[in-house]
Amino acid sequence: MNLSGLYQAFAKAGIRLSITKKCVKNINFCMKLGECHVSVPTFASEEVIILAIYARLSWAKQANERLCQVHAQPQRRLLTLWGEPHDLPDDDTEVLNIYRQHLSAKIPMLQSKWQPIVGQSAHTVRLRKMKTRWGTCHLGDRRIWLSVYLAAYPYECTEYVFMHELCHLIHANHGADFWSEVKKAMPDYQRWHGLLKGRA
Known part of the structure; x- marks a missing residue:
């Protein structure tokens, strides 16, 4: 799988994938509603990045489902x-x-x-x-x-x-x-x- 295929796999799950290279030691994930933001080390190879992120696809789907449920619930005002x-x-x-x-x-x-x-x-x-x-x-x-x-x-x-x-x-x-x-x-x-x- 290449990067294009990785983006497509997340898109099929209704999740927009965003990958940013930063001065970090590890690959970090942050889920928002319909979005998965990933920070990867600048020294990481494309192959390592693809394998690591694809391995988290199932987690991303579950996390996004939970976020959808939370946002679907009516927000009661604090009175x-x-x-x-x-x-x-x-x-x-x-x-x-x-x-x-x-x-x-x-x-x-x-x-x-x-x-x-x-x-x-x-x-x-x-x-x-x-x-x-x-x-x-x-x-x-x-x-x-x-x-x-x-x-x-x-x-x-x-x-x-x-x-x-x-x-x-x-x-x-x-x-x-x-x-x-x-x-x-x-x-x-x-x-x-x-x-x-x-x-x-």
């Missing part, structure tokens, strides 16, 4: 509630409804705990489907909006965002005085801030 994996439905609308229910139940607890700590009160706290920010504060009517997606993260993240928005009732911007208020209310806020940063 979390309060930072823990849960068996939530695949339907986005249903997931958001669950998040909304859980967050709504927490609002009275958030207000009773954090409003005395910050020394400010929100007239209303509402939930919104927000992907670009975790919360907002409307100073005029003292209304705080929280993203429903917060329910996917540890509860402390929701506490941080609510406390953060309350502090905006003292300082509207994100200046040094604002962050001083945040740290005073929640000394470990950076842990939860960091967890959410870049995820919105």
Whole structure:
């Protein structure tokens, strides 16, 4: 068998063979879906290469079959509630409804705990489907909006965002005085801030 015949043998098995000469001591195989990548030593003769690779044809077929089975299985999304994996439905609308229910139940607890700590009160706290920010504060009517997606993260993240928005009732911007208020209310806020940063 020559190299052409070797490539044909793999092609009949539905596998694209790729052979690359490298500065390696041994012949190394790497299987991907529908592909077999082989690294061979630069000093190896064509005869040695052909015999070694053809001997692995059966292995390559079995490995490719396993890869096909894995890729054929539907990939279930990892969904979390309060930072823990849960068996939530695949339907986005249903997931958001669950998040909304859980967050709504927490609002009275958030207000009773954090409003005395910050020394400010929100007239209303509402939930919104927000992907670009975790919360907002409307100073005029003292209304705080929280993203429903917060329910996917540890509860402390929701506490941080609510406390953060309350502090905006003292300082509207994100200046040094604002962050001083945040740290005073929640000394470990950076842990939860960091967890959410870049995820919105």
